Amino acid sequence: MADASYPEQLLYHPDHDWAEIDGALATFGITWYAQDSLGEVVFYEPPELGTTVSKDSSYSEVESVKAVSDVIAPLSGEIVEVNEALADAPEKINEDPYGEGWLVKVRLSAPAEAEDLLSAADYVALLG
Amino acid sequence: MSLRRTPLYEKHVELGAKLVDFAGWEMPVTYEGVREEHLAVRTHVGMFDVSHMGEVEVEGPGALAFLQRVLSNDVGAIEPGGAQYSCLCNEEGGVLDDLFAYRLGGDRYLLVTNSANHSADLAWLGRWSHDFDVAVRDVAERYAMLAVQGPHARAVAGRTLALELPPRMRVSHARIGNRPALLCGTGYTGEDGVELLIDPEIAPAIWAELLDAGVVPCGLGARDTLRLEACFHLHGNDLSPDRNPIEAGLGWCCKEQTGFVGAEAVARARAQGAAECLAPFRIEGAGIPRQGNPVLAGGERVGTVTSGSFSPSLEVGIGLAYVRSGLAEPGTDVEIDVRGKRRAARVASKPLYASPASRKEN
Numbered sequence: 001m002a003d004a005s006y007p008e009q010l011l012y013h014p015d016h017d018w019a020e021i022d023g024a025l026a027t028f029g030i031t032w033y034a035q036d037s038l039g040e041v042v043f044y045e046p047p048e049l050g051t052t053v054s055k056d057s058s059y060s061e062v063e064s065v066k067a068v069s070d071v072i073a074p075l076s077g078e079i080v081e082v083n084e085a086l087a088d089a090p091e092k093i094n095e096d097p098y099g100e101g102w103l104v105k106v107r108l109s110a111p112a113e114a115e116d117l118l119s120a121a122d123y124v125a126l127l128g
Numbered sequence: 129m130s131l132r133r134t135p136l137y138e139k140h141v142e143l144g145a146k147l148v149d150f151a152g153w154e155m156p157v158t159y160e161g162v163r164e165e166h167l168a169v170r171t172h173v174g175m176f177d178v179s180h181m182g183e184v185e186v187e188g189p190g191a192l193a194f195l196q197r198v199l200s201n202d203v204g205a206i207e208p209g210g211a212q213y214s215c216l217c218n219e220e221g222g223v224l225d226d227l228f229a230y231r232l233g234g235d236r237y238l239l240v241t242n243s244a245n246h247s248a249d250l251a252w253l254g255r256w257s258h259d260f261d262v263a264v265r266d267v268a269e270r271y272a273m274l275a276v277q278g279p280h281a282r283a284v285a286g287r288t289l290a291l292e293l294p295p296r297m298r299v300s301h302a303r304i305g306n307r308p309a310l311l312c313g314t315g316y317t318g319e320d321g322v323e324l325l326i327d328p329e330i331a332p333a334i335w336a337e338l339l340d341a342g343v344v345p346c347g348l349g350a351r352d353t354l355r356l357e358a359c360f361h362l363h364g365n366d367l368s369p370d371r372n373p374i375e376a377g378l379g380w381c382c383k384e385q386t387g388f389v390g391a392e393a394v395a396r397a398r399a400q401g402a403a404e405c406l407a408p409f410r411i412e413g414a415g416i417p418r419q420g421n422p423v424l425a426g427g428e429r430v431g432t433v434t435s436g437s438f439s440p441s442l443e444v445g446i447g448l449a450y451v452r453s454g455l456a457e458p459g460t461d462v463e464i465d466v467r468g469k470r471r472a473a474r475v476a477s478k479p480l481y482a483s484p485a486s487r488k489e490n
Contacts (some may be wrong), residue, residue, distance in 0.1 A: 029379045039146075039349075040161045043416050043445075061339045062468070063416050065162040066349045068467075087414075 004091035013074035046082035081105035134179035135328040151244035157348040168344035173278035182246030190260035221393030222369035272331035277321030305330030318358025358479035407456040411445035415471030
């Protein structure tokens, strides 16, 4: 498993999710802290394409051997791409939470919501 | 209320364990990962700090008669140095606890209780002991308990601690760290192994010796997945005072002719047959069942999952569920409602996973 890291270019939701905004699209995933707390992810079922996600609401689940954890949308929009590879290799979420472990790409419906998200420094401060 | 700690607490912290509240104890749930620890026990050897478990000593001329009265199994069949699994039932046949009884000597027995039930068990045993010439003592403080489990458990533990280990389902007296200890040929993983009841003061040194010998420290997470694959019951999940041993599939450890407390109710349940019984199942495809998930057949609710997890050995979701008796036959197709998603599952036979060693034995 990778060492703790919180890339500068990402925005963070206090429920331990990240977003990387690229114009009208954003990629979502869970943070290093989230995957470390959960332990080894053994099951992840990508949500359906076209699903509408709402900021602060759950849009999927990640499961370790012993626990289920809701994944919270950091921003609102419509899912336009899912990381299908995770269905067979959910451990990528642990190994590379900001890279190969990305979860979904979303077309943002309210880009201004990004103002509520945290910078890497603020998120790290929140973790204490 | 502050959490209780075992004598090995510092060792768990040193190893960076993830600690959780388990029945009022601050216990390691995992060190390096549940799956890794689980597989270490299946393929090599792991050790568990189970010092939170309770111990009760029963001694005196009336010990056998007393235990025959309170335990569901035929305690008279335990030879000196023997071990036996039993239920502790209430008058209605409900399961108050499940435990191992070890015969330490002629009229001296040791019961190992589940930590969550230890105080209640003691009160219950105390109440029934009045009619017998017997002393019932809480000796939980006297022991730290280490379970060393896996195909190499005996070889590694025997060599490292220079011990002659008892066969399966036997207990022997020994000295570990120059203190009296009990060695038990029992476990909760479905693998061969031993459980060591040792002096709490020397527990950290023994733990360190085993660690140096390559024994993998394992937390309660792996303990749970291992026991679930082996289809061993967990009291509080699969057993409760609202369920009798017949429903739970534990009729084999109930000998009603001994007249134990609850025997009449158990005999009735056995004669009538249970409306629901505990059945092991595996998910056919995706999904991980969890405790409390509804079991469906033909779209109708027919039961409830009492234990569910991902199985590291089988790499699928597995569980135990109480289902209508007609649906408890291995091969029966059911569905598990996992948080709104219906997952196909099939009732399986016990155990869900059998170690190669135990398959050879059978």
